[in-house]
Amino acid sequence: MPDPDGRESSANTATGPPGGVAFGVLGPLRIAAGGTELELTSPRSRIFTALLVLNPGRQVTLSAFADALWGEELPQNPRRAVQLCAVRVRAQLDRIGAGDLVVTCPDGYRLDVPPEATDIGALADLLREADAAAAGGDAERELAAVAAALELWRGEPLADVPSEALQREAAPGLRERHLQLLERRIEILLHGGGTAELVDELVDLTARHPLREGLSGQLMQALHHCGRRGEALEVYHRFRRRLSDEFGVEPSESIRELHAAILAGRQDDDHGGEPLRLPVPRQLPASAAAFSGRKRELAELDELLTVMHGSSGPVVGVVTGTAGVGKTTLAVHWARRVADEFVDGQLFADLRGYHPGQALPPDRVQARFLRTLGVRAEDLPTEPDELTALFRSTIDGRRLLIVLDNANSADQVRPLLPSGPGCLTVVTSRDALLSLIATDGASRVDLDLFDMAEARELLARRLGAERLAVEPQAADDLIAASARLPLALAIAAARAVIDRSASLSALAGQLREGLDAFGTDSDLTDVRAVFSWSYRALSPGAARMLRLLGLHPGPHLSASAAASLGGLPVPEAGTLLCELTQANLVTEPVPGRFALHDLMREYAVELVSADESEDDRDRAVRRLLDHYLHNGYAAVTVIDPMLTGEAPQDVLPGVCLEEIADHDAAMNWIASEQDALLSIMDWASDAGFDRQAWQLVWVLVPFFGLQSNTAQLLRCMDAALKAGERLGEPLMQARAHRGLGNAYFRAARNEEADRHFALALALYRDTGDLVGEAHVAMGLSAFREQQGRHPEALEHALRALELHERLGDPGSHANALNSVACCYIQVGQHELALDHARRALAAFRTMKAPNAESAALDTIGDAHQGLRQFPEAIDSYQEAVRQARLAGNHFYIARSLDNLGDAYHAAGDRTAARDAWHQAGTILDELQHPAAARVRDKLAQAGE
Structure with missing residues (x-):
């Protein structure tokens, strides 16, 4: 129907x-x-x-x-x-x-x-x-x-x-x-285990659902897994405060247990069914492929584990023995064997205690370890005592294995030792480090030459037991000729592997003849003959490359740097390095970077002094300097052209100029070369290449500035100041003082900043250098603004503007205009700020500088904001974000998004404000910038 x-x-x-x-x-x-x-x-x-x-x-x-x-x-x-x-x-x-x-x-x-x-x-x-x-x-x-x-x-x-x-x-x-x-x-x-990619999503979700305990707990886990323990704890405290303020209750037992686990830095998979997996540093080098013997020493190191389990304090072991005896090989092999005992990771550093260049100071190692453990570079103190305190606080409660290789003294090691239980430190050194044993309770593991059984085991692993069985006496002769020193024996074994057609008897005879030729008594006595024997078997090109490597002062180098050193094409240099690596004369600690054992470096230095003419050595050294100067300058120019220093002279023939296509490539190049660059800078200063040392400073300064690495900035500026003083160049000294002033004010060390700015200003005025005086005025303006002394900041900015107008440099003049505009905003003169910022923007657009355009547009937005002209402010901030994206400047993107959110909020559009703040907070969290907390507070106040 x-x-x-x-x-x-x-x-x-x-x-x-x-x-x-x-x-x-x-x-x-x-x-x-x-x-x-x-x-x-x-x-x-x-x-x-x-x-x-x-x-x-x-x-x-x-x-x-x-x-x-x-x-x-x-x-x-x-x-x-x-x-x-x-x-x-x-x-x-x-x-x-x-x-x-x-x-x-x-x-x-x-x-x-x-x-x-x-x-x-x-x-x-x-x-x-x-x-x-x-x-x-x-x-x-x-x-x-x-x-x-x-x-x-x-x-x-x-x-x-x-x-x-x-x-x-x-x-x-x-x-x-x-x-x-x-x-x-x-x-x-x-x-x-997929956590890093979850952090951004969880930051956004917890901002939108701040009272949802499950999401807050997951964000804590993800941050902790990424090594960002402090931020994970901050998430808990923020959640707890909100819960208490709004409802007068405490978080559940599950999230409180998670908080306790993160506070202790431990891994805990049993807290309400939510996994806690702390990401751990895994810095141990690869273990030797043919490790053999050392059963007694391994048992002694195992005993350290037993001691650690029952100890209320840290445990330290010192592996000591002569050069080339295999201390590093033993320490790394054992550390890899027990790595799983240390759930919070393994840290490794080569302290370069016997490197002919400068040994690695403890503060540099501490800073490196802290960055690995999630501490931001800008949060690292510059005072050694404060840095040591932060290092020990950060590792307190963690279960870490620390391997400190190649130490030259107890003083080099002591600041790197943990202060609490759960950690084990293994130190290797040619010295016994008796004060470490007496004062810090370190255990000593003495490493001697191989006994015959251990030496035969190494050869059998490398050459095969069958080959040894055919010529057992020849194998023993090889061992005797190598003096049972593991480094020498490894090189001899490599030679036997390469020359498989030769009998072991013939190889042993060649080696014995070489040994008879040496009668000196030094660390090299046992191995010089083996080095010489293996060196003579190299191709002429590889032999020359080994000699020239003795001129490189850094801890390691790339194939392209080796190519420049030898004046060769990169493929040819790579082939020669491969030959040296196969012969065990050169190591490759990480893919693409090559290094010499300290004894081999000494031998290479002897060879290059004896077999290369002074002119050839000089040309090789100058090619090496040009390699780092020209490639570094190219990288800095890509990072920020306005931060470059004095350009190097024409490049020498034979120098390898690398392709540095974009900002990421430039940053990666300097990041991978920073240790070599610092070593070259120090060596150039000591060797009298003061102008090159000065130029290298301005390769490193922009990189460390972007990293907010104040300690390294101060080190570089100090090297620049000394170079300027030795050269008797007042303007170099003035620029170094200006750089020190900027670095100290960023480190909030105001007295030092004032002193260096004053010295720079006096030198510039004495020499009549108006450009330098204007730059100091800009630095002082930023310094006074940071101190909240806004009228003084404006006075310095106006002085800089006056000078730059007279000097006629468009880029500096535009920067000064924007600086004056910022200062006018601080003193409430928004119309004047708008006028100056617009003039700056016009100049930056002429120069096609998106980074600077973004800064000027952000200032224009601030001025409109101060005038309560919110639609105009919104337009300016949006364009500032767009330009910052073109420049790849993530901090500028976040800063303008933050300001955009403020403008939307003031205009009554809370949804758009929250969206802008969300985006800003996500980027600032990625950058681990302290401003992220301020943005999260805005979101919380907006009801998220």
């Missing part, structure tokens, strides 16, 4: 039109068939259809429709009004051939589709699949099902369905289900 709407009731379940119809409410209402989207323009039609979609295949009563459609304000005849809605919806569904899917029931209507035709039904199916996968321990399949379920969401559920009842009763449950799925996906990824 006909139903009240004039339709025949259907007794069978409809399957829909050919191709099927899809319905969705996980976002705006969606109706689609065969690629056609049907839009219901009537609000009541959307409410009626949404209620059907929420209950696929089930009857929805007339009273439920009435409540959803009208709430308490019912029409005069609710039943008839609902029927009219059904008629309208069917008519609109008929446009895609789906009107029959709305079926009349005795007391309402039913959407006659299988559940999977709706996103609600598909969601239920995927959740069942995820649960089944979890029960079977199949994390990959569970993750795939959860990810597919999350993809069903197209936005806020029921976003365009204006029903108070549905928004009150249905939408919150759907939002909660979405959050539960997000937490489930993140939990699976945390269990799988």
